[in-house]
Amino acid sequence: RRQCLSTLGQAAAALTAGPLLVGGAGAQRPPNVVLILSDDQGSTDLGCYGATNLHTPNLDGLAGDGLRFTQFYVNAPACMPSRSALMTGRHFVRSLSSDGMSGDEVTIAEMLKGAGYRTGCFGKWHLGHPESMEPLAQGFDEFLGFKVGAMDNYSHFFYYGGPNRHVLRRNLEPYREDGVYFPDIVAREAERFIDDNQASPFFLYLPLNQPHYPLQPEARFLDRYQGVADVARRYQMASLTSMDERIGRVLRRLDDRGLRQDTIVLFLSDHGHSREERTFGGGGRSTPFTGHKGTLREGGIRVPCLLSAPGRVPSSQVRDQAVTSLDLLPTIAHMTGAALPSRELDGASLAGVLASAGAPSPHGQLHWVYDKSWAVLEGNWKILGDVSDDSLALYNLAQDPAERHNVASSNKEIATYLIGRHNEWIRSIKKEASSKAFVSP
Amino acid sequence: RRQCLSTLGQAAAALTAGPLLVGGAGAQRPPNVVLILSDDQGSTDLGCYGATNLHTPNLDGLAGDGLRFTQFYVNAPACMPSRSALMTGRHFVRSLSSDGMSGDEVTIAEMLKGAGYRTGCFGKWHLGHPESMEPLAQGFDEFLGFKVGAMDNYSHFFYYGGPNRHVLRRNLEPYREDGVYFPDIVAREAERFIDDNQASPFFLYLPLNQPHYPLQPEARFLDRYQGVADVARRYQMASLTSMDERIGRVLRRLDDRGLRQDTIVLFLSDHGHSREERTFGGGGRSTPFTGHKGTLREGGIRVPCLLSAPGRVPSSQVRDQAVTSLDLLPTIAHMTGAALPSRELDGASLAGVLASAGAPSPHGQLHWVYDKSWAVLEGNWKILGDVSDDSLALYNLAQDPAERHNVASSNKEIATYLIGRHNEWIRSIKKEASSKAFVSP
Incomplete structure (x- = not known):
């Protein structure tokens, strides 16, 4: 065991994993896992994190159904490295190559597929273009979405380098649904995937592309925030409410199919909000933190995170322990009974933390x-x-x-x-x- | 009269205006004018200009109904200066300020409005953002479109500088029709404008945004050209056929309302094709010319141009005289009886040229x-x-x-x-x- 701050007279850092208070998989069917990732959402940019006048009833409701984390970190303040760490439980310096997430990494999808899960990914992949790094090569049975960093939500074109081009894909093939709002496509595919897989445990990964640029919330959401003078903030709020509505559709479908008791729903942002010109200089909220996407200040790496698993974890509770997205793979393994990948992980199961606000974080540093x-x-x-x-x-x-x-x-x-x-x-x-x-x- | 090449022993340049063989406005209702401008179309990129395997039946048909020019020039190889010259009959160095087309210029729309015309502009304005340079300030009763250089056809967002933003406008107001293909909006508005103004003479200006980037032809047109190996050429061909189909809708509406005999239809490109990366490096055709958008070689400034006016000009004929888009305002004045703006023009009426293949160009140089x-x-x-x-x-x-x-x-x-x-x-x-x-x- 390494030296820690307690030896310097500071408050003892909690280095030991807590007792496993959360039930592992028993004889019953293992729970479904729905992992929802928002894109460039500010550290505290949700109603349930104190954002004033922001309408996010579905995510706020999810917090009420489960746990809300106040010191949840991602591994990096940028899309690809953060996603690579999330998917593998391994720091991006191990799991990400220059092209994308290494094909020989074991993802949450591969881990759960090994445990008999059906797996689907709908949204923004952004973990590499080579065939060995495609969603279908990284454990997903199905994919619909795009592999670049951002896309026009209606034309499904990429504008941020090279020739302007159409980038929407279903599995390995170009897929056209011109003019249809991408968040609606994602919600519809998620609903269909849930319907198709009611009989088997499933892993549904929804890497949404909101509130990332291009900021294209529908007029009805912009109208809702017309009193907000700052255009950057108005677009951000409208985008978050638009996103929240689609998340509501997915949660409702789980309810309608009677699956909520059998489903772990996880929500987090990939990192802090953008200050880029493409977002009008940035209207995301990170109060009381400073920093943003691209920085290691709290506003870059500390994100909203919610976990709901009725009957498995408490509801309407807050967790203040310092934990990270690296922990999600081992936590999901613990909760589903899936076998952990046989390689060194940087994350650790949060079973203790989920069960108790008083349990120590598994991380010393x-x-x-x-x-x-x-x-x-x-x-x-x-x-x-x-x-x-x-x-x-x-x-x-x-x-x-x-x-x-x-x-x-x-x-x-x-x-x-x-x-x-x-x-x-x-x-x-x-x-x-x-x-x-x-x-x- | 200036010295000309004939004094150097060259073939005499034709400097005198031909006799006015084309009828000016008489007592009858003056003809409607439909001016269709394509965007970044190659000098000879139409079936009727020899483009092989390119399906442009409506424009080819228009050539059959009227005149096809083989040496028609625009004033500049870029959007704004070319449009400023077209709209005013004055060289862009006179008519264009750094912000856009000067508000005190007299446009074709203002000229015709003075003669009792209803005027509508649907498409890409790109002649300035200040209120004094808006379409409504430059002679148009109605406008629907965008004022920047390019726009996503489905989201109606601008991506080529500054924050990504929605740019579609109806008259002076933001206008949302999310997900609807812009060429369909333009065709629909053109049809409606024709219907609304059957009783009065009208000027319908359609500055289309095809085949300009972003190249977003529908899948059915890309499928038509799936045998074309060069992706840049395939997208260009599909975009031109897509454009041709919308032009067909407008021509059909004129036919359906019995207006073709009362309507002058003009078609030209704003300049040559683009070689920018945004068009995959450029798939436009300018054979046998070289050069492209941005150059003063023939491929930059020589454009396809068709003029149909049944009963007023011959049909199925070719005109080889060197003439220019500067000539369109004075030609339209001549054909409609509208009073010419009281200022120095750089163009001249093509009445003689329209009437006869043997008439001299009005231009010495x-x-x-x-x-x-x-x-x-x-x-x-x-x-x-x-x-x-x-x-x-x-x-x-x-x-x-x-x-x-x-x-x-x-x-x-x-x-x-x-x-x-x-x-x-x-x-x-x-x-x-x-x-x-x-x-x-």
Whole structure:
């Protein structure tokens, strides 16, 4: 066991996995898993996270049916690395190559397929174009969506590089449904997939493309927010409500088929909100955090996350433990009885955390790298480094969630300790890391 | 009268306007005018211009009903300056400011409105955003379309700079018809406008957005050309056939309302085809010419042009005279009896040319400037200059339509003469020219 902050006189970091209070798979049919990923949604941009006047009744309802996490992290503040880590339970520096998620990784879909699940992916893949990295090669029986980072929702064209082109695919083939709003296609396919697979356990992965640019919420949602003066915020709010409505369709279908008691529903964002010009400079909400997509500040990597599994986890509770999207694969394995992939994972089962607000996080430290930045979190302490100028900042998140007050100079021992942990982790992971992915994923 | 090539022993350039063989407006109701502008269509990219295997039955039929021009020029190889010249009969260096077409110019629409016409514009305006440059401020009673250079045909979003945003407008207001293919909206509005204005003379301006990028022909048209291996060419052909089908709808509506005998239908492209990456590098046809959008070679400025006016001009004839889009305003004035704007025009009535294949062009010389390039055409001689490196090339278009053989060194007198004409023209026009528009329109 490594040295930890408690040896420096700080509050003890919880390094041991909690007892398994959450039931594993028994003789009964294993639960379905519905994993919904939003795209570029701000850290706290949901009604149930305190966003004012934002109408997200279906996701707020999901929080009421289950658990809401307040310190849930993704592995990177960008689409591909975050998704690669989510799908594999392994840090993106291990699981992502320069082309996409490595074909020899074991995804949640492959893990569950091995346990007899039917698997479907509808939405934005964005984990690689080569055939070995296609959804169908990564454990999914079905795919409808696109593999690039963004797409026009009506023409299904890609505009952000190269020739303007149509990118919608069903499985491996081009698929045209010109003029139909993509979120409606995704919701319809999700409903159909649920209907088709009522008899068998299924894994439904819905990587939505809202509220990512292009921001194309329907007029009725823009009208709802016409009182919002800031155009960037108005489009973001309308996009989130539009997304929430489609999620409502999926949840309703589970209800209508009597499947909610047999289904784990997970919702999270792939990272923080965008500040790009394509989103009018960014109208996402991360209050009280700062930072956004592309940064390792809390607003880049801390995301809304909800988990509902009636009868399996408590309802209407909050979990404040620092946990991560790396934990979802092992947690799903635990809850479904699927066999864990036989390789080193960076995540750990959240069974204890799900069962109890008082259970410790399975993680002593959490580590991030992205582009030129790196970060380590242990307890309340977060250190943020930048290799381009060797700058360093130490924050106490409990006192300073906005990361405004660099207290490194008055806490040199802690900073030195965390730098040591970072260097140690880098050494441990570097043998597996794709240097290209490491530097600029 | 200026010196011309005939004084150098060349074939006499025809400088005098032909006799007015085409009937002007009499006591009867003046004819409707339908002006259809295609977008980035190649110089000879139509069935009736020899494009092989290209299905454009409606435009080919229009050529059969009227005149087909083989040496028809636009004023510039780019959208805004070409449109500004077309709309005003004045060279773009006079009529275009840095923001768009100057509000104090008199457009074809304003001219015809003064003669009691109802006026409608449906399609791509691209002549300025300020309110003084809106279609409604430039003589149109109605507008539905967009003012930027290109738009997604289904979402009606603009992607080529700034935040991704919805740009469809009806008159001055945002207009949403999400998911509906824009060429269908234009055709429908054109049909409705014709129906609404059967009782009065009307001017219907249809600046279509095909085959401009984004290339979004429907699957049925792509299927028609699935044997075409070159993807750029396939998309171009499918886009042209898609466009032709909508033009067919408009012509059919004129027929159905019994208006063809009372209607002048004009069709031309705004300039040559695009070689931009957004069109897969360009699949447009300009054979036998070279050059494309953005150049002053024939493939940039020579365009397909058809004019049908049953009972007013001959049918199924070809016109080989060198004429230009600047001539359309004065020609329309002549044919409708509308009063010409009281300002210096660069175009001249084509009444003589319309009546007779043997009539001379009204132009002794034609002049172009664009970005760093300039050109003068007189008779068969075309000189092409570039002020960035002072390069010069002289071509004999009769012998060398592809502009491959620079014969300046063996025809120094002609080159010197044409340089002189260019300098003279520059001096004459410069007092009116917006230098900004001149250099980089």
